[in-house]
Amino acid sequence: MLERLELEAFLTLAEELHFGRTAERLHVTTSRISQTIAKLERRIGAPLFERNSRIVRLTPLGKQLRDELRPAYDQISASVRAASQGGSITQTITVGFSAPWSGNLLVRAAAVAQERYPDTAVDIEEIQLIDPLGRMRSGAVDLQLTEFPINEPDITTGPIVFAEPRALMVPGSHPFATRESVSMEDMADATLVTIADEHVPRYWMDEYFPRRTPAGRPIPQGPATNFWPEVLVHVSQGVGVSTVSLRARDFHSRPDLVFVPIHDARPIVYGLMWPTARKKPFVDVFLEVIAEVAESQ
Template identity: 55%
Template structure:
């Protein structure tokens, strides 16, 4: 049986009225009669007793209805669930990133996401490190790929997507500029330039811009920067040094800055964040795509 035949038969079996069945299905009344007659010829017996005033199921019609109805309801339920899930992906999702290499993963995931969900809109925003959680808390971002650690009660923390080796940006005339590598202990002999912001968690600053070496020596801090390009300019002007992802050298060049790799320092982890109160199917699906893109990159 074709789907339209099943739906026409079951609707007439419920309505027991050709005109109401036609109106409900959006068909001409004559078309309903044609479909039922064709079905009866295929079955080999009448399915309805019908007069000018009365329509009723025959015993064979009742048997067919009772056999088809549970399966039809199950199919319709599955279709409704799929439609509900599809509506969950419609509309905008706002995704933030804090570094260019994070942005590349977000953009690649956005292309895949929109290919799978054409009704979805992806808006991508760069998040400044002087306020890494502000846009999310202001309901401007639904999902973010950023530097860890983040430990906040209102922010859900997803998996680490990738990790980057650490480097140290130093002025070209700095004593460390000719070193093949540096250690965190070497920072005690420098002035550290860090991001400055009123809403930056202290534990996050300590993880990226430490104030003491592993042995306990103090690390002097110099001028703070609001934007990343300020950090590069301050280092290039000889105002201090600044830790960063080693990959930053590929994206930010300055004639007065060299990047030296760290040895013995843990990598910088980049992971996913989203507001606990706004987790949706779109957020979960997009987060999964970012993880997949980062693994295959």
């Protein structure tokens, strides 16, 4: 468990990349920040920052830790701010995400919304890919930022927020690992690690875990996993490969994984959706905030 100063020092330094400015923001001495970061790195057993007399920058492990901690920290901070305002929350919406980069965007949008509309709270939760629609259909989620396409009679799709290039995640020992890019046809020469599809629309599976190449060649299907960490394990151990957003390499970089762009694949499109029969009034307002924050990135 991270101590409060360790958490705040790490996240602030990851943003500022300057020990002096970090110390000023946290109202402590520069040496205290340096000691706190060093203590945290000793606990983790690896450096989180590269630093010398001229620069401070995150290591790959530091980037991964920042991206995993920031959404949760921002959500906790927003909840504390709301509570400090006397518990005057009159409406709450719950927003789901499936990819960490989508979650980061939603957390930033939630912080903006909290400042502008202090009587409304935005809760954010991760949606598992093996059941992308279940939380919405159960009434637990009011809005969701997810991979398109979504074509369901009881769900309304809204604006596309952003798109990311598609890649093939392969083990470091795979023949594809040394290539600058691969094609959709190359997937016939690899085993595709997929996800369990009991609750996933077939058209969605065909978009992200195809069974055939564009020319009709069969793509060998590997194990069907239940959670993303299982995909990482199977691929890293050479069981197969997986289609991913190229941006995943910024969040899941490790020595035994390589992210190879698929040069002829459609980009992965991320859009917003909500239940057709149950749209809370604040959803429209939050849609505008999301679009504003996404445009400023």
